[in-house]
Amino acid sequence: MTQTLDPQTITLATLRELWSGAPARLDDASMQRVTEAAASVDRIVAGGATVYGINTGFGLLANTRIPHDRLAELQTNLILSHSAGLGEPLPRHVVRLMIVLKLLGLGRGHSGVRTLVIDALQRLLDADAMPRIPSQGSVGASGDLAPLAHMIAALMGYGWFDIAGQVVAAKDALPQLGLDPLQLAPKEGLALINGTQASTALALDALFTGERVFAAAIAAGAMSVDALKGSAKPFDPRISELRGQPGQIAVAAAISGLLDGSEILTSHVACARVQDPYSFRCQPQVMGAALDLLTNAARTLTIEAGAVTDNPILFPDDDSAISGGNFHAQPVAFAADIIAMALCEVGSLSERRTAVLVDPKMSGLPAFLTQDSGVNSGMMIPQVTAAALVSENKTLAFPASVDSIPTSAGQEDHVSMAPIAARKAAQIARNAAGVVAVELMAAAEGIEYHAPLKTSAGLRAIHARIRELSPHFTADRYWADEMAALQTAVLAGEIGAGTIAL
Structure with missing residues (x-):
């Protein structure tokens, strides 16, 4: 039976079932919160305020303002530059749990991704298509950057998938999965690679x-x-x-x-x-x-x-990002x-x-x-x-x-x-x-x-x-x-x- 996930009431018993491979998807309330947070990002971008990770560089480059016409490029470059892991791939069941945990975090409605991103991650779970994620390269802050970047890079057509045990180049796997390469919108790249989901899954x-x-x-x-x-x-x-x-x-x-x-x-x-x-x-x-x-x-x-x-964390009620x-x-x-x-x-x-x-x-x-x-x-x-x-x-x-x-x-x-x-x-x-x-x-x-x-x-x-x-x-x-x-x-x-x- 598919687990309907409410990230605000997750239990250890449910996590144990998800670790064992139980199918899962976010509940309707979570999807509504995702929609509201994405709309908040649109309003922030339209208003022209300077917000870290939406229209600025990252880390030490946080004070560098990015022009509006390069915001999509900013998010793409973020994923590619952070896909720098090494080592043996993480076990498939750990990668699957990483995806579930990322859906739970995004489902709280404070990250600013569009529902199409949620749908793409859900498609990976449904198709048993796990990105190949190197096990080494994260220091556990600012989140699990490299592992999560590899997870998202695969949805963009870079790297590799393990589809039910068969390793396939991401660019070839996406058509098999019925997916177009993911084009990231403002804030999405940062929302997807910031987080503790790799560490927590492990x-x-x-x-x-x-x-x-x-x-x-x-x-x-x-x-x-x-x-x-x-x-x-x-x-x-x-x-x-x-x-x-x-x-x-x-x-x-x-x-x-x-x-x-x-x-x-x-x-x-x-x-x-x-x-x-x-x-x-x-x-x-x-x-x-x-x-x-x-x-x-x-x-x-x-x-x-x-x-x-x-x-940053979004608060859609007043369009603030902290x-x-x-x-x-x-x-x-x-x-x-x-x-x-x-x-x-x-x-x-x-x-x-x-x-x-x-x-x-x-x-x-x-x-x-x-x-x-x-x-x-x-x-x-x-x-x-x-x-x-x-x-x-x-x-x-x-x-x-x-x-x-x-x-x-x-x-x-x-x-x-x-x-x-x-x-x-x-x-x-x-x-x-x-x-x-x-x-x-x-x-x-x-x-x-x-x-x-x-x-x-x-x-x-x-x-x-x-x-x-x-x-x-x-x-x-x-x-x-x-x-x-x-x-x-x-x-x-x-x-x-x-x-x-x-």
Whole structure:
């Protein structure tokens, strides 16, 4: 079903559906606001007032007045000069979300583009035609200039499209899409490339991917507790309620729910073990803190998704245009760095649990979870891979948002580096999915050593899905494909779905 978008009431749930590819278009009220803002630009131009970006140059050239007969040329040159990105293309689903977010921002009616621009962007969504946008080149102020310029340049006939997976030159793709090359009117170029839509799309991609990784890590953590014959007492709700942190309370409840009904758990209720390693018993505290960070980041990004972030901002009621700084992506940069730190810790905790399970001194299980050790290395090297991914994540988790390099001859003397933060966060999420995949393999193997005792019904379902991708092992075999399949399952939200959510 097509999502009818009201940018003033956008929700995280709707953004999640849009990230997953749900069709969407602006509502009628938004289109009316767009029409009114475009009319305001016409009146400003006709009145002859000097307004930044409408009839002036950009950045340090803001004081250069542009003659009326060169205003269209000004907007065209703006797009071409800013189409200066490098690097691998952004993923198609991120580009699609960028377009949706740009429609949301324009739909607030304070940017001044014509409805035909909205229609052109909508056509790209409907035809699954994604501009090829280089991933590098934005510093997150004045907006995501280069990525957004590449998005619009494609509509003008420059650059490339990815049409349902086929790369086509933009000049050849437009006729296929039933579009003429876009001719920009005053203010439109600036409205289209000023904004935080690339950074926000990338950060939302990291967030929603991380949400799936987080849910799988909760499932893996609960399964590891059973594989260790660990204690469920640390998940007693009374402990978490005394601290009061909402994430901790939610995680403790989720793990308790997953363990409920486990025969393995009840078999050792009266055992002498008092405390498990921190990576097991402190899951509510560590994962809960990560959940709180992800929740706060989600709030920031939901607000940003429906925000007006270009410059100048129009107020059609009195035909005023005010230059400000809503294009500065610092909120997104902080949110992305927070996502990165939270997911880094999710992976770190998961790897430590795997390390415990493969260590016979810690777990009481066979070394590296193989009966015939020595001849067989078992899960020795998958744990090494997990350690490598965790170390990589630690280097990626250093915040990008604390950096700034002046641009535009010092006019733009503080920038956010939000897209860099968001791209790093997405990579951390993918790495953490690999770490959790290894733990799932180890925990599934560990549980089987306690047969005929059964784990809980909830964990049995997860165990069954693991075994579809990674069968029980009795001797060494080629691991990489199974690990990759489980990592993909984690990223697809197939493991632990519904156990916990933002």
